[in-house]
Amino acid sequence: MISRFFLLFVVFAAGLQVAPGDTNPQDAAALRSLMTQWQNTPPSWGTNDPCSTPWEGISCSNSRVTILTLNSMGIKGTLSSDISQLTQLQSLDLSLNSKLGGPVPPSIGNLKQLTTLILAGCSFTGNIPQELGNLENLYFLALNSNNFTGRIPASLGQLSNLYWFDLGDNQLTGVIPVSSNTSPGLDLLVNTKHFHFNKNQLSGSIPESLFSSKMTLMHLLFDSNQFTGQIPESIGLVTSLEVLRLDRNSLGGTVPSNLTNLVKLNELSLANNQLIGPIPDLTGMSVLNYVDLSNNSFDANQAPNWFSTLESLTTLVLESGGLNGNIPTQMFSFPQIQQVLLSNNAFNGTLDLGKTSSGLQLVDFKNNAISGFKSSPGYNENLILYGNPVCTTQLLNSIYCSLQQELQQPYSTGLGQCNSTSCPFDQSVNPQSCNCAYPYEGLLIFRAPFFRDLSNSSRFQELESNLWTQLKLAPHSVSLLNPFFNSDNYLQVELKLFPPSGMYFTRLDVLKIGFALSNQTLDIPSIFGPYSFIGSPYPFPSGSNSGGSSMSTGVIAGIAIGCVILLVVLVIVGIYAFRQKKRAQRAVEQNKPFASWISKGKESDGAPQLKGARLFSYDELRKSTNNFAETNEIGCGGYGKVYKGFLSSGELVAIKRAQQGSMQGGHEFKTEIELLSRVHHKNLVGLVGFCFEQGEQMLVYEYIPNGTLRESLIGKDGIQLDWPRRLKVALGSARGLAYLHELANPPIIHRDVKSTNILLDENLIAKVADFGLSKLVSDSQKGHISTQVKGTLGYLDPEYYMTQQLTEKSDVYSFGVVMLELIMAKQPIEKGKYIVREVRMALNDKDEEYYGLREMMDPALRSTANLIGFRRFVELAMLCVEESASQRPTMNELVKEFETMLHNAGLNSNSNSTPSSATDFGNTNNAHHPYNEPLPRKDFHSDSFEYTGGFQFASKIEPK
CATH class of the missing domain: 1.20.5 (Single alpha-helices involved in coiled-coils or other helix-helix interfaces)
Incomplete structure (x- = not known):
């Protein structure tokens, strides 16, 4: 009877709403087909007529759909080939939907009217369709920040009207195609202003024929690829260039002398290559703001003359450049100069700062041969002379001889009178109204800014003003937070935009803002250079609609x-x-097992807030493991067992099932699944889902076959880690932790970093795991968190133990212990000996090869002829385990150091890289459980613990 009433109601309601369509039937059918492939489409989709209502994100002309924009909507699914039926489509923007993926259908090449195609910030895979070359009207093409593989299609050279061409941050391989008698190529794109191919795996030589004097390129971003060969002289013909980034490749040979033809160039970065010959002569490049030539193999020489002539410079970086002789004083007085970074050279004599510019913020000459120093009366900023003879004579115990000095705090939008306002974790304070609201937020990534000083408030305030003006927001409703230069040397800024009134933006507002940011239509100050935007799906209220359309009387009556x-x-x-x-x-x-969550755990504080993790039923996981059969058991411990499972989708997962006696409290279990569901990084273990039902606590992870770092260090299952792979494991782990500290929002302190919480996948790429003890860092807790001490014996930060004040540097200390494990292959505490104290006592500067640690090292390393970067690695490890947190580096600084070590050794620092053969780094094919660590427990056990006031751990840590 009920079903009859429901059927009657549905038919009646549908009859009231269906009217003669204003949309071309082919377009309407295509849109409805797309809607069946997607989740989270706007509420207006599927009701009435797409053009006459209209549906949100749809614009029509003469009954034909001409614009389809659904950025930032949280769309999930794939792109159907039915998109090709929208034959009058001029603009397609599906960007910033991280769950929208799969291959792009070749039929997209039928959209001959398309001028704008933006698929940035999604999860598209497979090859870029060569059929895109048929879109002869295409003006703007942005496919960046996806997972595209394969080669760049040569057919894209047919896009003669293309202005913007962005393929950055994918996994593209192969050479750059150029034209021949039988095939087009990218050299034909003479009207294109932007070639953004950065952060891929492109290889081979950069073709000489790619560039010509006909080209009008402004931004050429080829950084972070695998290019070899020489820099083509033809680049000097493209006199319109303003940004040239070729850094982080394997380019060799000499730098072309005609580079000085690029008189409009603002930024030049050739760092981290294998360039030889003389340092390029940049004389006459009068508008050059930013120069980075570091880490090449240039001929040893004195500072070139242009050091004293380029008065527009804001930043000069030439580290490890083989420079010697006296230091030119003039460079410190340039009116725009902010940072001079010339570490790891052979400058000698006396450093005379002369009359310094008022904007000079940092001078770094560490590890040179400077024997004297003459100060500047007007300079009170950072000067690093660590590793110079002057530090043992004239400047003994001077702050200038400290490795780390306190830089000015980077700019962040102040809250003014709003400092007392407190908001729920998923809301933020609107600096314009001091009210709590749901901001539209994401990351602005500036890929070639012309400056390095992040404390200049006027510069960032100008950016804020530009954003709220051009996006038509209320004044001061833009917030910029935590700018920093990431490991790719990109300036990364957290952006929050607040609605002019109320707590939410409408869907139409978000669509307009997302399109403006993705379509590069904003006039951002030129000093920030080219940028990209990676936005987060907006948290619209449940059942929200845009409220922008009117309804007819008939519809209202219906x-x-x-x-x-x-x-x-x-x-x-x-x-x-x-x-x-x-x-x-x-x-x-x-x-709905969440309904029982509250009643079963008093400390659970309600159901967890998940971002992408799936809730599994007990029966589903039972079936996936064949009723938890012993044959599927891949690990066990005091907490319970780990099983291999096959989901109904065919996905292979690892299921960590806690036994009744060892289950953690609801709060800890909730913490771990909340944290794991909100962080996504290739060096963090991925959470697929969880089960909290029928008295069970189970976590479902991505399956990682090669176990823990600790197991690999002891050679379990035949895996042998040589020194280069250990460096890569350290780099991968550091990248994961740096993401937690600096990119997660809010930041996260892991609190239990150890070798058994670092897992190795099938390519021995490191992934940080186990977030049961982690802590979120809210804005009010920046600096430190006062909390009960939790952690693992041997890895615990002594300052945290004594003060109960937790900081990101507590993770750094634990990571330093892991670094020592990578050298020694021993547990932190063995036979009553603490690894930090033992290493500290054994260090010997006179041992130029092994730092006095040969007898303590892993025997597998002793026979290695050349342990690249070994001494520097030891120095970094000992900095990490300094007892004072202020003396420890940040995880991001460690990432840069590891990348430099690998690059200097000619090794690829890309964590996606795999060994050249199965025997390079030992057996990688033996599937083994990586989840044999217990879920965190409230009661003490032999590994992790919760401090209760009586446990004497301090005696384990010896003073330096």
């Missing part, structure tokens, strides 16, 4: 009648529900 019928149906449903109460309660228990 809705009113429908509501009456709905009321009748609800009464009947209520009676039925009352009669079936017991059965309904059982259904709730089975299908």
